[in-house]
Amino acid sequence: MQSHLDQPAIGVDLGGTNIVCAAVMAEARIIEKHKRPTEVPKGVEQVVANIKQCIHEVLRKAHLSLEQISGIGIGSPGPLNTRTGIVINPANLHGWHNVPLRKMIEDEFHVPVVLDNDANAAAYGEKWAGAGKGVDNLVVFTLGTGVGGGIIMDGKLLHGPDDTAGEVGHCTIDYNGYQCKCGNRGCLETYVSATGIVRRTIEAIRQGRDTIINKMVEGDLNRLTSKIVYEALEQGDALACEIFEETGRLLGVGIANIVNTLNPEMIVISGGVIQAGEHLFRPTREEVRRRAFEEPTRTAKIVPAQLGGDAGVIGAAGILVQHLTLKTPTQKNHG
Amino acid sequence: MQSHLDQPAIGVDLGGTNIVCAAVMAEARIIEKHKRPTEVPKGVEQVVANIKQCIHEVLRKAHLSLEQISGIGIGSPGPLNTRTGIVINPANLHGWHNVPLRKMIEDEFHVPVVLDNDANAAAYGEKWAGAGKGVDNLVVFTLGTGVGGGIIMDGKLLHGPDDTAGEVGHCTIDYNGYQCKCGNRGCLETYVSATGIVRRTIEAIRQGRDTIINKMVEGDLNRLTSKIVYEALEQGDALACEIFEETGRLLGVGIANIVNTLNPEMIVISGGVIQAGEHLFRPTREEVRRRAFEEPTRTAKIVPAQLGGDAGVIGAAGILVQHLTLKTPTQKNHG
Numbered sequence: 001m002q003s004h005l006d007q008p009a010i011g012v013d014l015g016g017t018n019i020v021c022a023a024v025m026a027e028a029r030i031i032e033k034h035k036r037p038t039e040v041p042k043g044v045e046q047v048v049a050n051i052k053q054c055i056h057e058v059l060r061k062a063h064l065s066l067e068q069i070s071g072i073g074i075g076s077p078g079p080l081n082t083r084t085g086i087v088i089n090p091a092n093l094h095g096w097h098n099v100p101l102r103k104m105i106e107d108e109f110h111v112p113v114v115l116d117n118d119a120n121a122a123a124y125g126e127k128w129a130g131a132g133k134g135v136d137n138l139v140v141f142t143l144g145t146g147v148g149g150g151i152i153m154d155g156k157l158l159h160g161p162d163d164t165a166g167e168v169g170h171c172t173i174d175y176n177g178y179q180c181k182c183g184n185r186g187c188l189e190t191y192v193s194a195t196g197i198v199r200r201t202i203e204a205i206r207q208g209r210d211t212i213i214n215k216m217v218e219g220d221l222n223r224l225t226s227k228i229v230y231e232a233l234e235q236g237d238a239l240a241c242e243i244f245e246e247t248g249r250l251l252g253v254g255i256a257n258i259v260n261t262l263n264p265e266m267i268v269i270s271g272g273v274i275q276a277g278e279h280l281f282r283p284t285r286e287e288v289r290r291r292a293f294e295e296p297t298r299t300a301k302i303v304p305a306q307l308g309g310d311a312g313v314i315g316a317a318g319i320l321v322q323h324l325t326l327k328t329p330t331q332k333n334h335g
Numbered sequence: 336m337q338s339h340l341d342q343p344a345i346g347v348d349l350g351g352t353n354i355v356c357a358a359v360m361a362e363a364r365i366i367e368k369h370k371r372p373t374e375v376p377k378g379v380e381q382v383v384a385n386i387k388q389c390i391h392e393v394l395r396k397a398h399l400s401l402e403q404i405s406g407i408g409i410g411s412p413g414p415l416n417t418r419t420g421i422v423i424n425p426a427n428l429h430g431w432h433n434v435p436l437r438k439m440i441e442d443e444f445h446v447p448v449v450l451d452n453d454a455n456a457a458a459y460g461e462k463w464a465g466a467g468k469g470v471d472n473l474v475v476f477t478l479g480t481g482v483g484g485g486i487i488m489d490g491k492l493l494h495g496p497d498d499t500a501g502e503v504g505h506c507t508i509d510y511n512g513y514q515c516k517c518g519n520r521g522c523l524e525t526y527v528s529a530t531g532i533v534r535r536t537i538e539a540i541r542q543g544r545d546t547i548i549n550k551m552v553e554g555d556l557n558r559l560t561s562k563i564v565y566e567a568l569e570q571g572d573a574l575a576c577e578i579f580e581e582t583g584r585l586l587g588v589g590i591a592n593i594v595n596t597l598n599p600e601m602i603v604i605s606g607g608v609i610q611a612g613e614h615l616f617r618p619t620r621e622e623v624r625r626r627a628f629e630e631p632t633r634t635a636k637i638v639p640a641q642l643g644g645d646a647g648v649i650g651a652a653g654i655l656v657q658h659l660t661l662k663t664p665t666q667k668n669h670g
Contacts, residue, residue, distance in 0.1 A: 079630065137495065151596070153488065160598020161472065162630045171592040172626065174521075175508050175585070184591065184626040186509075250510070256519065257506040257592065261486070263495020291507065291519040295414065295497045 008064060010055055011317030012074040013118065016040060016092030019047075021054040022310070023062040023069070024317035028129030030310065032062035040092070044099055051101075052108050071112035072105055073320030075121025075312045082163050085115045114323045118312055120157050120166060122270065123150025124322075125315025130306035131268045139264045140305070141168055141255070143271035146181070147189040151262070157319070169193070173253045188254035192247050194226035197273070201229050201243050211239035230276060244279040251280070252287025259292040259300045270305030277304075343399060345390055346652030347409040348453065349382075351375060351427030356389040357645070358397040358404070359652035363464030365645060367397035375427070379434055386436075387443050406447035407440055408655030410456025410647045417498050420450045449658045453647055455492050455501060457605065458485025459657075460650025465641035466603045474599045475640070476503055476590065478606035481516070482524040486597070492654070504528070508588045523589035527582050529561035532608070536564050536578050546574035561608065568614060579614040586615070587622025594627040594635045605640030612639075 006026050013020040015038060022033040034057045039046055055072065059065070077090035085102025087093065102115045116124075123140035132138045136155040142148045147169025151158040158165045169189035170182050177186025178199075190196050202221050205211060213232045217223040232240035255267050273280060285302050292300075307314055341361050348355040350373060357368040369392045374381055390407065394400070412425035420437025422428065437450045451459075458475035467473045471490040477483045482504025486493040493500045504524035505517050512521025513534075525531050537556050540546060548567045552558040567575035590602050608615060620637050627635075642649055 153493065158488065158597065160631065160634075161600055162598050162634050164628055164631045165596065165598035167595040167628065170595045170628070171506070172508055172588050173510050175588045182628065253507050253510045258596070260502040260505045261500065261593070261596070262493065263497050263500035265496055293499055293502065293505070293517065296495065296499045299495075299497050 007068055007070040008062070009070045009317040009320045010058065010072040011121075011313035011315070011320075012051060012055065012072060013121065013312035013316060014038065014047075014051060014074060014076045014093075015118070015312075016077065016090075019051055019054045020313050021051075021058040022313040022317065023058050023064055024314055026070075026321060028125075028314055028318065030314065032058050033310075033313070034058040034061060038093075040094055044096055047093070048099075048101065048104050051105065055105075055109065066109055066111055069111060070324055071114070071320045072109060073121070073316035073318070073323075074101065074105065074113065074115045075118040075316040075319075076101060076115060078117035078119075078163065080115060080117055080163060082114070082116055082159055085113070087115070112320065112324060114320045116157065116316070116319050117163065119148035120150045120159075121313075121315035121319060122148075122307075122311040123152060123166070123268075123315065124157055124318050125307050125311035125313075126268045126270065126305050127152050127155075127315075128318035128321075129314050130311060131303045132266055135266045137262075137264045138266040138268060139168060139258050139262065140268045140270060141251070142305075143192055143194070143251075143269065143273045145194050147187075147193050151264075153262070156322070168254065168258060171254055171257055173250065173257070188250070191250040192254070192273075194273075197226040197229055197243060197247055198224050200246065201239070204239055204243070209239050212237045213240065226273065230273070233276060233279060241279060244276045245283045247273070248280045248283030249287045252284045253291060255284065255300075255302065256288045256291035256297075259288060259296045263296040264300055267300055267302045268305050269302065270307075270311065274304040342403055342405040343397070344405045344652040344655045345393065345407040346456075346648035346650070346655075347386060347390065347407060348456065348647035348651060349373065349386060349409060349411045349428075350453070350647075351412065351425075354382075354386055354389045355648050356386075356393040357648040357652065358393050358399060359649055361405075361656060363649055363653065365649065367393050368645075368648065369393040369396060373428075375429055379431055382428070383434075383436065383439050386440065390440075390444065401444055401446055404446060405659055406449070406655045407444060408456070408651035408653070408658075409436065409440065409448065409450045410453040410651040410654075411436060411450060413452035413454075413498065415450060415452055415498060417449075417451055417494055420448070422450070447655065447659060449655050451492065451651070451654050452498065454483035455485045455494075456648075456650040456654060457483075457642075457646040458487060458501070458603075458650065459492055459653050460642050460646035460648075461603045461605065461640050462487050462490075462650075463653035463656075464649050465646060466638045467601055470601045472597075472599045473601040473603060474503060474593050474597065475603045475605060476586070477640075478527055478529070478586075478604065478608045480529050482522075482528050486599075488597070488599075491657070503589065503593060506589055506592055508585065508592070523585070526585040527589070527608075529608070532561040532564055532578060532582055533559050535581065536574070539574055539578065544574050547572045548574065565608070565611060568611060576614065579611045580618045582608070582611075583615045583618030584622045587619045588626060590619065590635075590637065591623045591626035591632075594623060594631045598631040599635055602635055602637045603640050604637065605642075605646065609639040
């Protein structure tokens with residue numbers, strides 16, 4: 001049993017644009033990685049064929065036979081069902097409806113396969129091998145185009161009966177606030193996602209704020225991205241600095257809610273925005289101290305993610321390893 | 336072992352005003368109950384003596400010897416430490432500092448004793464014997480002077496490393512909102528607690544709203560309580576009706592956050608305010624549907640608590656029973 005779990009696992013990060021597969025050692029080190037386009041417009045069968053090809057390719061590059069791996073963990077866009085292994089109808093896997101992805105991969109490779117959503121996989125990666133290594137109660141906030149996350153309690157991902165738990169970006173921080181894509185108003189996501197950062201920057205510029213950002217986008221605010229705001233920050237632009245300060249404070253409101261509700265040991269923040277370092281983390285921590293109860297605030301370390309873009313593949317492999325570890329020995333007879 | 340767990344447990348609900356003790360059968364039925372004043376001003380020793388006396392009295396009334404009970408569960412105001420059994424420094428147990436309450440009760444009765452906070456005890460009561468019977472993932476919102484709560488995941492209370500998890504009343508729903516007693520701004524509690532209901536009613540009256548409430552308090556708004564607003568509602572007062580409608584909607588904002596974050600099977604609402612029935616529950620459910628994701632919203636039944644004021648004693652006994660059930664058989668040698 002121990003030798004079995006010491007075998008490498010394959011992690012799959014299925015995205016709307018690319019598929020990334022990696023062979024990951026039990027101690028969470030990537031041996032080999034392979035990436036290829038997802039090709040969503042070509043249809044479900046082609047995407048699944050691409051996943052299989054990507055797994056075969058990483059096995060080939062790592063000189064691994066199927067007998068030498070413990071299994072395959074897949075992180076996919078949700079909604080999905082972790083128990084049945086079915087991907088329901090993700091917005092960025094257009095055309096997918098109730099695809100039995102786990103079974104399709106099991107039928108090809110005949111090894112244990114687990115399926116979880118991409119945000120959970122990335123969160124579990126940080127727990128298994130990144131900022132949260134050794135920590136059993138943590139919450140990950142992933143700031144990108146939207147704001148996702150994952151909740152790990154007692155070392156395990158919190159899924160909920162519908163596998164929808166962990167949507168920390170869709171907590172209201174102002175019930176009269178901005179309209180969110182999800183239909184709600186004032187979600188944390190509307191403030192601190194890349195979209196939220198751009199919107200707040202444009203609002204400030206339209207109010208007449210002086211900034212080098214105007215020049216950087218050559219006067220065309222439609223070209224503004226959160227990356228440009230970050231570049232302006234690096235050049236010492238006062239508005240960009242304020243925008244990141246405000247982002248940190250608003251993120252702190254959302255984190256304070258989680259600190260008061262769940263009393264986690266750690267909050268991990270991931271996404272490109274963490275490049276801003278203390279410009280983001282200082283106001284975030286200050287706001288949490290200002291808002292949440294003292295004791296859980298002292299406990300909850302607020303730290304940047306460590307795995308970057310690899311969190312998803314590493315975490316997918318990690319979920320497979322945990323799944324095998326938690327299973328009874330009699331069921332661990334694959335490979 | 337089974338016969339041992341079939342024995343009645345003693346539940347203790349330690350409040351700032353009264354101590355309530357009950358002998359509770361394993362199927363969560365109260366056999367006997369006894370209540371006496373806490374007498375906080377007389378000091379820690381006297382309060383502890385009062386707890387002991389109250390337990391002895393309920394044993395006497397129920398004709399139970401110590402050999403016939405499985406143990407004692409205590410729900411106390413927090414902060415406290417469930418692992419060490421120490422009550423730290425609750426606001427409404429003035430003069431208490433790091434009181435080893437569990438040990439003091441163990442030393443008197445020589446049976447297993449567990450300590451948890453009162454909000455958790457009440458939440459567990461609803462799970463064990465009330466609205467949440469048979470449900471393993473639920474969140475209880477208790478609306479009183481403040482707003483407390485408890486989170487039960489996989490059948491167990493979520494404590495967190497500092498035993499502070501479950502403060503669902505102190506989630507921000509408007510980051511620029513009202514100042515809360517806890518130091519934060521815009522906590523759910525500032526809107527939907529009894530205090531919040533009174534404040535919103537007074538604001539509306541000061542803005543010139545016509546209502547029978549003015550007459551009910553004989554023009555003295557200092558005398559207004561949430562109970563009077565409820566009585567006005569019963570008499571069909573339009574303002575009172577709107578205030579409860581608004582309370583439901585604001586509560587719905589807080590519940591939607593929990594639904595998106597935790598994907599629970601059930602939300603239980605307790606406190607005097609649930610007397611308002613559909614005047615409260617209809618707008619609450621509507622607001623959750625408006626704000627939270629569709630799938631977890633369909634799953635999360637929003638229901639009134641069933642145990643009323645007995646939730647605390649029943650739940651305290653229930654926590655003891657669960658504690659003994661989860662312990663290894665070799666440790667179950669008391670009684």
